[in-house]
Amino acid sequence: MSRRTLGLAAAAIGAGGLGYYWYQSQAPKKFVARPIVVCGPSGAGKSTLLKRIFAEYPDKFGFSVSHTTRKPRAGEVDGKDYHFVSKEQIVKDIAAGLFIESAQFSGNYYGTSFAAIQDVLNNNKSPILDIDMQGVKILQSQLQKGEAKLSPKPLFVFLAPPSVEELERRLTGRGTESAESLAARLNAAKAELAWGLGKDNGIDKLIVNDDVEKAYTEMKAAFGL
Ligand SMILES: Nc1ncnc2c1ncn2[C@@H]1O[C@H](COP(=O)(O)OP(=O)(O)OP(=O)(O)O)[C@@H](O)[C@H]1O
Structure with missing residues (x-):
């Protein structure tokens, strides 16, 4: 093989490698059905984001x-x-x-x-479980002890509001709560937030819902979409 042919071959292999790399980075991630637990304080935006997920991917997720x-x-x-x-x-x-x-x-x-x-x-759909902090803790302890009949292991996602003040604004704006229920939800939210933002809580992905589009994009990535 001449030096020129060798050079061309090397360039072709190089381009092939580049092409492969491009394909890898462009190729959609493979979606694998697995249980997904979405938790976070009342008003964090769980229903808002999950409604969008179900509407956009009805064949991939189920309740x-x-x-x-x-x-x-x-x-x-x-x-x-x-x-x-x-x-x-x-x-x-x-x-x-x-x-x-x-x-x-x-x-x-x-x-x-x-x-x-x-x-x-x-x-072949991912079940989405919208459960509260107590439920998540029980499930995690069951999983640790091998008592939970759940395979593959669930993905734990925690959705947080940008602040407690913003959470209060959203819950008030939603117009679904009485003054009593609002106070109870905010109280519970503070404890849930401290847990969700803390360490060693078994949460795989923390998403801060300050902007819906950004949070939705992060949620899709976490779900393997
Ligand atoms: N990023 C956002 N910016 C502003 N408002 C938002 C955002 N995300 C959600 N909201 C609004 O906040 C309110 C609470 O959201 P949502 O009902 O989805 O919360 P939730 O976590 O499902 O609450 P719950 O656990 O009580 O059902 C809704 O009125 C929703 O439209």
């Missing part, structure tokens, strides 16, 4: 179907709107550790089972 002991309302379908179960059944299943979270409201039980989350994963 799990909750269980309830309340009676179905007209038009509600068992297994679609809720898994309608008896009180005896849910109490037994909660005790057996089959639920990631559960709560009682006005005499009825509500909860999210690990199986319901698995159903979403089986459809």
